[in-house]
Amino acid sequence: MGPPRSDRFFALAALILIAVVWIVSALRTQADLMPVVGQTVPEADHIDKLDSDLYTAWADAAESEFFARIAIGSADGYGGPLRAAVAVDPIGTVVGIAIADDKETSAWMERVLGSDLLSSLTGKRYDDDFILGRDVDGVTGATYTAHALASATAAGSRKAAVAFDLPIKEPDPPRIVFGVPEIVLILLFAIGFVGHQSRFPYTKQARWVSMITGLIVLGFLYNSPVTLAYITKLVLGYWPQWQTNLYWYFLIGGILFVFTVDNKNPYCQWCCPFGAAQDCMGAIGGAKSRSPIRFRRLLIWMQRLLTLTAILLGVWFRNPGVASYELFGTLFELLGSSVQFAALGLVLVAALFIKRPWCNYLCPIRPVTDLIRLTRQTVKERWQKATLKTPAV
C-alpha cells in the first residue's frame, strides 16, 4: 500500500512553498553593495562601479588619480559564502575591508569583529599568503569564520590587483582534506551496508559497533552529525569547496545514493551519534518503543511542520545555520543556551523510557528522509505505469 494521498499533496505543496520562498529571498537579497564598498575607502573622492564585483575609487573629482580598486572577494564560511569588499591601492596593498555579506552564527561573527583580525588584514599585500596565526591574527573559538574572512580578503585583493595589471601568481590549489572523520564515515556506511543484508548473522552486534563508533568519533570527537543546516545548504546551492569538505559530500551523497538505490536509510539507525546517545540511555533505562496511537498522525505532522518552518526560515534569510534547531552541539560540545540544555535534559531523561524520542518526534532529518522516500516511490510508480502503457514493438 502506498502513502496516503494527503502525504503526496502536502509534500508537493511543501516543495512548491520552498521554491517560492527561495526565489523571493534571492530577489530580496540582491542588495546594492555601494554603501559597503564606500566603507572601505571613506577618504576617496568618489567611487565608480565597473561591474557587479569591481569598483574604482578616485582620489579627485577629475579622475586623474586612482585611489584604489575595490573588489568583492568570497570564501566558504561555516554557514555559507562570506563576501568582503576589499580595497587595494595601485601598488597592491590592502587599504580597506568591509564585510558585504555573511551567513555565520552571530556569536562567532561578533567574536571575529571584536578581534584584531580586520585591522591585521589591512596593510597586507595581495600576493601575501593570509594564513591565520602566521600572516594575520587568528581568532580563538571562531576559526572557521576567521579563516573565511581572511580567504575572502585574499580573493578580493587578488581580483583588485588584476584590475591594476599587477603580476598575479596562481594560488596553490587547495589541499584535499581527508582524515579520520571521512575514513570513519566510509567505514560506518560499509558496516551499515553489510549489516543490512538479510543473510548477515550479526546485525545487532554490527549495529552497536557502528553506533558506538559514530557516538565517539562523529559525536564527541568531531561533532559532525547530519543537521538541518546541511540540508538547507543543499537547497540554497551553497556547495562548499569539495577539497576541504569531503565529509559533507560523503555524508549527503552517501545518504542520497543509498536511498535511491536501496530505499534504506544508511544513517539514522546505524551511525547517527545523537541516535546512539539515546540508544545508550534506552539500554540503561530499558526503554520501549511506544507509539501513541491516538496522537500518532498529529505528532508526525507537528514534526514535519517544525522542519518545514525551519527550512523556510533558513531559505528566507539565506542562512542555513539560523534555523538549525538540533541539540547536537549542546550534547557533544556542551555549547548552547540554558533553553537548549533544558530541552536536552528532557530528551535524555525521556530516552530512558521511550526509544529514541528525539528521532521519532522532533528530529528534522526524519521528515526529510520521509520526503526522499515518498519522492522515490512516486517516481518509481510513475515510471512503472509509463513503461506498462508503452506498447511492445
Next chain:
Amino acid sequence: MAESDTQNSGRLTDWIILIFVLVVMGLLIADLGSNLEGELDRGNRPAGTTSANAEYPDSSAHLP
C-alpha cells in the same frame, strides 16, 4: 479489569508523550526565536563595526 488497566495506561502514555513533545518543541521554538533576533540584528550592525581602513581605523567617523 486487566484489559481496562492496560488501556488506561496506554492512554496515559499517549498523553505523556504528547506533553513531552509539546514542551520540548516549545523550548526549541523559543531558542529558534532568539536565533532569528540575532539574524535580524545582523542587518543593523552600525557602519564601521564590519570594516577596517588603513588611514582611518574608525571609518564610521568619516561616513556621512
